[in-house]
Amino acid sequence: MASSERSASIIGTGSFLPEKVLTNADLEKMVDTSDEWITTRTGIKERRIATPEETTSFLATRASQRALEDAGIGPEKIQLIIVATFTGDMLMPATACLVQKNLGASHAAAFDLSAACTGFVYGLSVARQFIISGFYDYILVIAAEKLSCVTDWTDRNTCVLFGDGAGAAVVSSERRGPRIVGEYLAADGSIYEMLFMPGGGSLHPPSHDSVEKKLHFVRMAGREVFKYAVNSMVEAAVKLIERYSLSAKDIRLLIPHQANKRIITEVARYLGIPEERIYINVQKYGNMSAATTAVGMDEAFRSNEFLPGEKVVVVAFGGGFTWGSVLLEW
Numbered sequence: 001m002a003s004s005e006r007s008a009s010i011i012g013t014g015s016f017l018p019e020k021v022l023t024n025a026d027l028e029k030m031v032d033t034s035d036e037w038i039t040t041r042t043g044i045k046e047r048r049i050a051t052p053e054e055t056t057s058f059l060a061t062r063a064s065q066r067a068l069e070d071a072g073i074g075p076e077k078i079q080l081i082i083v084a085t086f087t088g089d090m091l092m093p094a095t096a097c098l099v100q101k102n103l104g105a106s107h108a109a110a111f112d113l114s115a116a117c118t119g120f121v122y123g124l125s126v127a128r129q130f131i132i133s134g135f136y137d138y139i140l141v142i143a144a145e146k147l148s149c150v151t152d153w154t155d156r157n158t159c160v161l162f163g164d165g166a167g168a169a170v171v172s173s174e175r176r177g178p179r180i181v182g183e184y185l186a187a188d189g190s191i192y193e194m195l196f197m198p199g200g201g202s203l204h205p206p207s208h209d210s211v212e213k214k215l216h217f218v219r220m221a222g223r224e225v226f227k228y229a230v231n232s233m234v235e236a237a238v239k240l241i242e243r244y245s246l247s248a249k250d251i252r253l254l255i256p257h258q259a260n261k262r263i264i265t266e267v268a269r270y271l272g273i274p275e276e277r278i279y280i281n282v283q284k285y286g287n288m289s290a291a292t293t294a295v296g297m298d299e300a301f302r303s304n305e306f307l308p309g310e311k312v313v314v315v316a317f318g319g320g321f322t323w324g325s326v327l328l329e330w
Contacts, residue, residue: 043261
């Protein structure tokens, strides 16, 4: 088939959440906070926390197995594995290589993608390009994070936000399931210090000093991030909708990054999309970085019936600063 005739579709999705639930009541015993304070400011009621044995590659593998089962294909068909994460098992090898081993996907190339919370959107975009170019026919896009490992559990402003989890999607040239119509991607590295993890790389390699200074934990300027998060997700959604000559009323469902309920509410208000057409699960899982949109997509697809022609927008923002959106059509 000529590349101009090809399209990329999501033929299967899956997700995996650890069993351990950390509630706001639990956090009240750990730091100076309250259920009312957390709920009012974030909308989060609980989050999932992985055990020491449940590494990022473990979470990713479980989500992938469910996505492959949903797609009705075996791991031997997968030609490329992309894992969006910044909490991989190790700096090297890539978590995607560990997932390849776990799945037995011996024919697949594999690499990690680092775009923080926008990672799944970036990953779907990369997969689409490989599919429509004719280079691959079956790609596994995974978003997996174990944020509990990079959370300062003494900082009440950040520890209430984060959770662990993974979601996956099988992207294929097969014409079934929602088609990935297009994407919008953006970044602004000049404001990276609003949301970053300074330690662990070549700038601040692991040392007694870096550990004592808590450089290996996520740092966030909450108030500033809130403003940029709203503006960037609105921009990403609007640019995508306008590119395809659509309007807010044409969007059956919006699946946003689940960082904060107030951010989602503001984005919905600016876009003019009623809350009943927005998928929200932040109350159950908190912010799982790139995994939030992947898990949200899987849950939304399994709990909704979509008609031919109906459209879904997935939109996210994250550290970097990165932001972007993907348009899907049944």
